[in-house]
Amino acid sequence: MNEELLQQVQLAYGVENWSAGYFDISSQGHIIVRPGSDDQRYADLKAIVDQLLQKGRVRLPLLLRFPQILTSQLRVLSAAYQAAIDEFEYVGQHYPLFPMKVNPRREVVEEFLREGTRCRVGLECGSKAELYAAIAQEQSPDSLLLCNGFKDEAFVRTALLGVQSGKRVTIVVEKLNELRMVLKLAQQIGVAPWIGLRAKLYSRGSGKWASSGGDSAKFGLTTSEILECVRLLRDAKLDHQLTLLHFQIGPQITDIKRATNAMKEAARVYAKLRQIDCRIEYVDIGGGLGVDYDGSKTRFDSSMNYTVQEFANDVVYTFKTVCDEENVPTPHLVTESGRFMTAYHSVLITCIRDEIETFADDQPEVTIDDDDPQVITELKDLCDSINVKNYVEYYHDALQLKDELQIQFNVGLVSLEDRAKGDVLFWEICDQALRESEEDRFPDEEFEQLKRNLAQKYLCNFSLFRSAPDSWAIRQLFPIVPIHRLNEKPSDYATLVDVTCDSDGKIDRFVDLKAVKQTLDLHSWDPAEPYYLGIFLVGAYQEVMGSHHNLFGHPNEAHIAIDDDGRFHVKKIVPGSCVDDMLQFARYDHAQLSASYRKQLDSQVSCDHLSREEADRLLLEYEAGARRSTYLE
Ligand SMILES: *Cc1c(COP(=O)(O)O)cnc(C)c1O
Numbered sequence: 001m002n003e004e005l006l007q008q009v010q011l012a013y014g015v016e017n018w019s020a021g022y023f024d025i026s027s028q029g030h031i032i033v034r035p036g037s038d039d040q041r042y043a044d045l046k047a048i049v050d051q052l053l054q055k056g057r058v059r060l061p062l063l064l065r066f067p068q069i070l071t072s073q074l075r076v077l078s079a080a081y082q083a084a085i086d087e088f089e090y091v092g093q094h095y096p097l098f099p100m101k102v103n104p105r106r107e108v109v110e111e112f113l114r115e116g117t118r119c120r121v122g123l124e125c126g127s128k129a130e131l132y133a134a135i136a137q138e139q140s141p142d143s144l145l146l147c148n149g150f151k152d153e154a155f156v157r158t159a160l161l162g163v164q165s166g167k168r169v170t171i172v173v174e175k176l177n178e179l180r181m182v183l184k185l186a187q188q189i190g191v192a193p194w195i196g197l198r199a200k201l202y203s204r205g206s207g208k209w210a211s212s213g214g215d216s217a218k219f220g221l222t223t224s225e226i227l228e229c230v231r232l233l234r235d236a237k238l239d240h241q242l243t244l245l246h247f248q249i250g251p252q253i254t255d256i257k258r259a260t261n262a263m264k265e266a267a268r269v270y271a272k273l274r275q276i277d278c279r280i281e282y283v284d285i286g287g288g289l290g291v292d293y294d295g296s297k298t299r300f301d302s303s304m305n306y307t308v309q310e311f312a313n314d315v316v317y318t319f320k321t322v323c324d325e326e327n328v329p330t331p332h333l334v335t336e337s338g339r340f341m342t343a344y345h346s347v348l349i350t351c352i353r354d355e356i357e358t359f360a361d362d363q364p365e366v367t368i369d370d371d372d373p374q375v376i377t378e379l380k381d382l383c384d385s386i387n388v389k390n391y392v393e394y395y396h397d398a399l400q401l402k403d404e405l406q407i408q409f410n411v412g413l414v415s416l417e418d419r420a421k422g423d424v425l426f427w428e429i430c431d432q433a434l435r436e437s438e439e440d441r442f443p444d445e446e447f448e449q450l451k452r453n454l455a456q457k458y459l460c461n462f463s464l465f466r467s468a469p470d471s472w473a474i475r476q477l478f479p480i481v482p483i484h485r486l487n488e489k490p491s492d493y494a495t496l497v498d499v500t501c502d503s504d505g506k507i508d509r510f511v512d513l514k515a516v517k518q519t520l521d522l523h524s525w526d527p528a529e530p531y532y533l534g535i536f537l538v539g540a541y542q543e544v545m546g547s548h549h550n551l552f553g554h555p556n557e558a559h560i561a562i563d564d565d566g567r568f569h570v571k572k573i574v575p576g577s578c579v580d581d582m583l584q585f586a587r588y589d590h591a592q593l594s595a596s597y598r599k600q601l602d603s604q605v606s607c608d609h610l611s612r613e614e615a616d617r618l619l620l621e622y623e624a625g626a627r628r629s630t631y632l633e
Contacts, residue, residue, distance in 0.1 A: 029487025033347075036069075058576075080311070084317070095144055098122070099337075100133070104133070121143055123145050125148070131147060135165065172196035199245060200220030203264075244284055245283050256314060270328075281331055283334065291339050293477050348468065348535040351532050355457065373413065373418055394433065449518075451493065458494050458497070466549070480520060482533055502550065553581055556629075557576070558572070594622065601615040602615065
């Protein structure tokens with residue numbers, strides 16, 4: 001692939017900016033995926049998809065999971081902390097926890113725990129269901145099992161089951177009453193968990209979620225509540241169980257300065273507690289380590305202005321300096337970086353199924369008749385003489401004439417044929433104006449908007465609400481790239497719509513280095529040729545937050561391991577939901593539905609609208625439909 005084309009393609013999709021080394025473009029113009037960020041091994045994403053589809057084992061949409069990328073991210077995180085610990089001669093170790101709420105899938109959790117002995121990886125859970133799964137998992141013996149979130153007695157009892165099976169279960173107290181309950185149960189049962197205190201920080205996070213930290217945060221104890229907890233623990237003679245201080249800056253920290261401030265505050269809280277004889281050994285700095293979804297390395301919501309190494313250095317250095325100043329021992333550092341560890345490992349593959357017609361598509365040639373209203377002839381004049389010098393002015397004139405046409409139509413002065421002519425001419429002028437603006441070095445912003453209005457709309461076979469819900473809910477950006485044909489210059493631009501009947505089921509914001517792009521560069525689409533798009537970095541939160549809107553279910557899923565020499569292995573296929581699965585979810589009963597449908601057929605038979613044979617055939621067809629995919633086949 002020549003250098004200039006590669007540059008154009010990189011500019012269009014920014015793969016090298018956001019891929020963290022896991023994805024790249026091959027000389028064939030395909031996206032390739034690597035099991036580690038500096039790994040020589042790779043597999044061709046298009047080849048993986050082709051093979052899976054050819055064997056007929058799966059259909060689109062398809063979630064590809066690369067478990068090796070999970071372990072790789074965990075190693076990157078561990079290595080960053082280890083390097084910082086070495087550099088600053090920090091006394092203490094790093095304990096990475098995986099927060100289960102980010103992706104509670106068994107295969108994901110197990111993948112992390114397999115890596116456990118190497119870097120003490122443990123689990124963080126925030127609900128009874130997560131905890132229930134967690135206490136049964138094999139964990140490396142020195143790793144932690146942390147319980148966050150609001151708790152009832154059953155939650156605490158389950159946690160104590162974990163203590164009794166030999167785990168280092170730490171219950172992090174969010175509220176004073178919780179501690180009272182934990183102490184009561186511990187005394188009743190005669191088993192005590194390790195206790196952590198979650199401190200409310202005054203410093204806030206940054207970006208979209210800045211409000212999730214700080215004074216008014218939903219979670220955590222104020223300073224006076226912390227002191228009260230210490231008193232309660234001492235009264236219960238369980239103060240030796242207080243081992244951990246937890247705080248959480250907020251998700252997707254975009255600006256490292258904010259993190260540094262929070263860290264300084266947390267380190268002081270820790271140091272002051274040590275000084276009043278609390279033998280806290282672990283400080284849990286929570287999650288929030290960002291993912292650079294757009295690759296811009298900025299404080300923008302979907303980005304971050306630091307590297308994981310800078311973040312780790314900051315944490316380690318801050319704790320080291322504050323503890324030295326305060327003359328207390330440095331704590332072990334616990335992290336709960338969920339997004340960072342999981343985002344990269346899965347890709348949703350979808351394809352363009354159809355285009356939604358827009359005004360800009362193949363319009364008939366307009367011929368002007370003598371009796372056409374003046375607005376039409378004026379539009380035609382604009383259309384015939386628009387050029388690079390006058391395009392802004394002519395575009396504005398066209399907007400006015402279009403309004404004028406509408407007014408005249410509303411009072412009955414314009415026929416349907418003339419209105420249609422006017423529309424065609426208007427969109428032709430827009431199309432030309434847009435073309436001229438692209439030649440302009442400093443086009444006005446209104447042409448960016450015009451570009452979006454004129455963009456193709458492609459129907460893609462997936463549900464945004466199921467597979468990338470944050471795109472809808474919080475306007476999060478995900479990189480979207482065709483996984484092939486990248487050795488051709490993209491000549492088209494488009495926005496995407498999904499298969500749900502929801503007008504919000506669309507993507508019209510795309511990653512870009514400088515801003516947010518309103519259209520995605522694509523290749524000309526030929527309905528006869530499959531055109532696959534990958535939605536990348538969807539491994540964190542998207543799977544679990546996705547909903548069953550319109551009763552679209554889970555996509556098919558394949559787990560892929562990457563070997564030497566471009567070889568890959570399909571480790572596992574998890575079939576997507578079928579119609580019947582979704583009906584059950586909405587509390588329909590298959591047998592009841594069939595019986596009810598049959599009853600209606602029977603009544604058609606009894607009044608001779610259907611023959612018995614036809615009715616039987618229809619019933620079979622109805623029943624077969626229950627096993628179909630919920631997506632377009
Ligand atoms: C959600 C959550 C995390 C994970 O945060 P990321 O931003 O995904 O790293 C960590 N700790 C707690 C307590 C959480 O609630």
